[in-house]
Amino acid sequence: MTIDNEHTEEPTTEEPKTKKSVKKEPIIEFKGVSKSFGDRNILDRIDFTIYKGEVTTLIGLSGTGKSVTLKHIIGMLKPDEGQILFRGKPIDQMKKDEWNEYIGQISYMFQSNALFDSLTVFENVALPLKYTTKLKKKEIAAKAMARIEQTELTEVADKYSSEISGGMQKRVALARALVTDPNIVLFDEPTTGQDPIRKNAILSMVADYQKRFGFTALLISHEIPDVYFISNRILALYDKKIVFEGTPEDFESLDHPFRQELISSLESLGQELTGLYSRRQFKVRYQSDLSQRQTDASYAAAVFTIDELDKIGETLGHDVAQQIIRSLGSYINKHFGAVGGFSSRQTINEYATVLPYSNLEESQRIMEDFTRDFKNHGIEGVKTDIEGENQSKECVEFSVLAGLAQGKPQIEIESVMEFARYNQKELARFTCARGGEEK
Amino acid sequence: MADNSTDDITTATQALKPEKGLLKSVFIFFGGKALRLNNDMGAMAIFFFRSFIMMFRFKAIPDIIQQIYYIGAKSAQIVMLVGFFTGMVLGLQLYFVLVDFGSVGVLGTAIALTLIREMGPVLAAIMITARAGSAMTAEIGIQRISEQIDALSTMRIDPLGYLISPRIAAAIISFPILTAFFDLIGIIGAWVSGCLILGVNSGSYFYRVVSSTQIDDITGGFIKSIVFGLLIITICCFQGYFTHMRTDSFGAKSVSLSTTSAVVISCVMILISDYIVNSFIL
Numbered sequence: 001m002t003i004d005n006e007h008t009e010e011p012t013t014e015e016p017k018t019k020k021s022v023k024k025e026p027i028i029e030f031k032g033v034s035k036s037f038g039d040r041n042i043l044d045r046i047d048f049t050i051y052k053g054e055v056t057t058l059i060g061l062s063g064t065g066k067s068v069t070l071k072h073i074i075g076m077l078k079p080d081e082g083q084i085l086f087r088g089k090p091i092d093q094m095k096k097d098e099w100n101e102y103i104g105q106i107s108y109m110f111q112s113n114a115l116f117d118s119l120t121v122f123e124n125v126a127l128p129l130k131y132t133t134k135l136k137k138k139e140i141a142a143k144a145m146a147r148i149e150q151t152e153l154t155e156v157a158d159k160y161s162s163e164i165s166g167g168m169q170k171r172v173a174l175a176r177a178l179v180t181d182p183n184i185v186l187f188d189e190p191t192t193g194q195d196p197i198r199k200n201a202i203l204s205m206v207a208d209y210q211k212r213f214g215f216t217a218l219l220i221s222h223e224i225p226d227v228y229f230i231s232n233r234i235l236a237l238y239d240k241k242i243v244f245e246g247t248p249e250d251f252e253s254l255d256h257p258f259r260q261e262l263i264s265s266l267e268s269l270g271q272e273l274t275g276l277y278s279r280r281q282f283k284v285r286y287q288s289d290l291s292q293r294q295t296d297a298s299y300a301a302a303v304f305t306i307d308e309l310d311k312i313g314e315t316l317g318h319d320v321a322q323q324i325i326r327s328l329g330s331y332i333n334k335h336f337g338a339v340g341g342f343s344s345r346q347t348i349n350e351y352a353t354v355l356p357y358s359n360l361e362e363s364q365r366i367m368e369d370f371t372r373d374f375k376n377h378g379i380e381g382v383k384t385d386i387e388g389e390n391q392s393k394e395c396v397e398f399s400v401l402a403g404l405a406q407g408k409p410q411i412e413i414e415s416v417m418e419f420a421r422y423n424q425k426e427l428a429r430f431t432c433a434r435g436g437e438e439k
Numbered sequence: 440m441a442d443n444s445t446d447d448i449t450t451a452t453q454a455l456k457p458e459k460g461l462l463k464s465v466f467i468f469f470g471g472k473a474l475r476l477n478n479d480m481g482a483m484a485i486f487f488f489r490s491f492i493m494m495f496r497f498k499a500i501p502d503i504i505q506q507i508y509y510i511g512a513k514s515a516q517i518v519m520l521v522g523f524f525t526g527m528v529l530g531l532q533l534y535f536v537l538v539d540f541g542s543v544g545v546l547g548t549a550i551a552l553t554l555i556r557e558m559g560p561v562l563a564a565i566m567i568t569a570r571a572g573s574a575m576t577a578e579i580g581i582q583r584i585s586e587q588i589d590a591l592s593t594m595r596i597d598p599l600g601y602l603i604s605p606r607i608a609a610a611i612i613s614f615p616i617l618t619a620f621f622d623l624i625g626i627i628g629a630w631v632s633g634c635l636i637l638g639v640n641s642g643s644y645f646y647r648v649v650s651s652t653q654i655d656d657i658t659g660g661f662i663k664s665i666v667f668g669l670l671i672i673t674i675c676c677f678q679g680y681f682t683h684m685r686t687d688s689f690g691a692k693s694v695s696l697s698t699t700s701a702v703v704i705s706c707v708m709i710l711i712s713d714y715i716v717n718s719f720i721l
């Protein structure tokens with residue numbers, strides 16, 4: 001890829017954007033559900049709601065009953081007490097036809113993948129279509145191959161599950177879960193055993209498919225804070241109860257022993273993918289640094305966005321997309337960390353940096369240095385990563401946007417970041433070279 | 440109505456209670472085993488009938504053909520090998536019994552009836568148990584502990600219809616054919632030892648084989664082989680399917696114990712059912 005040098009401008013301030021609100025329809029509800037295995041009580045009257053079209057993540061410590069909760073939805077377990085409702089109707093009171101219709105809308109992706117080792121990748125993905133639909137052989141093959149291509153498994157379609165890597169097995173399980181176009185997909189720890197790049201690739205794939213196909217997703221994951229970027233809602237299971245049900249932003253400010261126990265231990269590992277602060281740590285650092293400043297002191301905040309990350313994922317693959325995120329994040333952290341700044345990944349394709357001791361003028365100079373440096377070294381790093389991961393040598397154009405804003409200690413960091421987002425201009429653009437193989 | 444507050448009645452009531460200790464322990468032990476056996480047999484019967492009725496689906500035909508290959512075609516070599524040497528041993532043993540009575544001429548009759556009525560169905564069934572039955576238990580057991588069977592349920596594919604029914608259908612087709620192979624090769628094996636090695640007249644041998652074999656003998660042998668086949672498949676698949684419910688072990692160990700149990704129980708049941716079927720046929 002070549003770098004387009006014409007569109008590098010310094011960011012300026014403009015007005016923030018507003019978000020639309022969406023009416024939520026409850027699709028699955030747990031009402032007072034309890035479950036015990038022998039003398040061991042796992043769930044104690046838990047209540048929660050899953051809304052249609054949303055990604056809900058269930059988090060909790062290991063062995064606290066997350067998979068047990070999921071298995072209740074699919075009917076693999078029955079509650080000792082309470083009810084599970086689907087669109088307001090208890091599932092234990094459904095007639096056979098109603099039950100078949102309900103189950104037919106749900107797909108389950110097992111933590112262990114549960115692939116049939118005597119079948120090839122293609123046969124595994126095609127299996128639900130072969131036995132539960134009246135599609136002809138050619139139609140089944142076409143649908144299965146479409147999913148296999150989407151999950152980048154074309155080259156291993158004729159291999160058995162024991163002949164492919166763990167990451168590929170996970171993708172086969174994902175393809176099989178999605179091949180029937182379900183309305184509800186349950187993911188039981190889809191990223192277990194994966195490296196940080198693959199974990200985020202899988203999570204972004206889940207988010208991407210959810211946006212594309214509009215299914216309702218319930219995800220069990222330990223990948224905090226990465227799941228915040230793809231989740232609409234978080235459910236926290238602790239001590240046999242649901243102790244939190246709400247947005248990821250609200251969860252970050254939850255004051256509960258569960259958060260201390262789980263989040264602190266996970267956050268201490270740092271953000272595996274980029275080495276940056278988590279959003280919570282970013283806020284804590286912001287508050288502690290800026291609270292020591294005088295009220296008339298100013299600081300600068302920058303927001304960096306990788307434009308068209310979805311397109312990169314679709315064209316070059318989710319692994320390449322994650323590699324780009326990693327490269328940019330590392331570069332930002334390295335550059336701004338050296339001048340006293342601190343950074344955090346804010347969303348799936350966005351970073352924020354605070355320069356606590358620089359005013360707007362100083363930070364603009366720092367940004368100029370960063371832009372120059374990024375073009376000379378950072379972009380080469382990203383380019384190398386793309387070429388390393390991109391086995392098919394396809395090409396996609398994308399931009400890195402950057403926006404700068406000035407803030408004062410008494411102003412909320414979110415407002416300053418909104419201003420910075422609105423000020424974003426193209427920092428650098430990756431384009432495809434015309435002619436020849438060099439991209 | 441008894442007044443339980445008086446000491447006399449309390450003492451009398453206590454005297455009616457059985458003694459604790461060894462006797463009670465014995466009853467508890469054997470009674471418990473009997474109840475568990477009763478429960479297991481009931482569960483197995485339900486398992487069999489639910490799987491049997493799902494056999495009659497057009498979509499199951501490719502799976503049935505595949506299982507006929509695994510159970511039938513791949514067991515043929517070992518069945519014929521065992522059959523040949525069983526025949527040879529029978530020929531040898533029966534020769535030395537009959538020669539004392541001057542009746543070596545009836546060697547063919549003895550061989551044919553022994554093999555077709557008893558040895559063929561029983562030994563063929565035991566060999567298929569050892570080869571295919573154990574593999575079946577292990578395969579289904581591993582599928583159970585690796586959640587593949589749960590995955591089938593979540594995909595609305597009935598695990599019994601997908602895994603067990605084709606095997607039952609394959610057993611009904613394969614067992615009689617393998618039994619027939621066993622009988623045929625056994626008769627040839629006995630001819631080798633009795634006629635080629637020990638000098639019995641071949642013409643006389645084969646004449647006796649053909650003339651003494653009635654259609655009832657062959658039918659009886661096939662009925663036994665089908666009964667054995669259904670028993671073996673049900674027992675082996677049942678053990679594998681419910682591996683996860685074992686209380687004496689978990690994981691890979693439970694699969695190995697289930698496999699052992701499947702083979703042992705199958706062999707015992709072959710012999711028990713052999714007597715039962717014989718009592719109906721004869």
